[in-house]
Amino acid sequence: MSTAPLYCKGMIYTWRESRLKIAMAITLIAKKMLEKRTFHPWEGGEGKVVRQYLICHLELAKKAIIEKQFDTALCLLEAAEKYPENLGKGNARNAGE
Numbered sequence: 001m002s003t004a005p006l007y008c009k010g011m012i013y014t015w016r017e018s019r020l021k022i023a024m025a026i027t028l029i030a031k032k033m034l035e036k037r038t039f040h041p042w043e044g045g046e047g048k049v050v051r052q053y054l055i056c057h058l059e060l061a062k063k064a065i066i067e068k069q070f071d072t073a074l075c076l077l078e079a080a081e082k083y084p085e086n087l088g089k090g091n092a093r094n095a096g097e
Contacts, residue, residue: 024063031056038086050089054080 030052039049057080064073083089 024059027056027059031060034087035084039088041088043088049087050083053083053087 034049034053034056057076061073061076061080064070064076
């Protein structure tokens with residue numbers, strides 16, 4: 001893959017930086033979609049929705065840590081411990097109560 005810079009609205013990104021920005025945008029979109037929809041256990045998916053919920057929170061927490069936004073990262077990781085009711089699941093597997 002080329003390491004030539006990509007020009008976008010006066011900013012210069014490498015292909016790697018561009019891929020990371022696209023991946024983060026997709027993660028944010030997925031998180032918003034998961035927040036808006038109510039999922040039911042009988043719809044199937046066998047944990048795919050919950051897995052995506054966890055992936056979204058973990059990836060956003062990683063980004064927050066890289067940007068030294070430790071409070072935000074902590075909030076995202078704590079939110080990943082308990083699934084919202086709209087996912088049709090209970091608590092995260094390893095969350096203590």
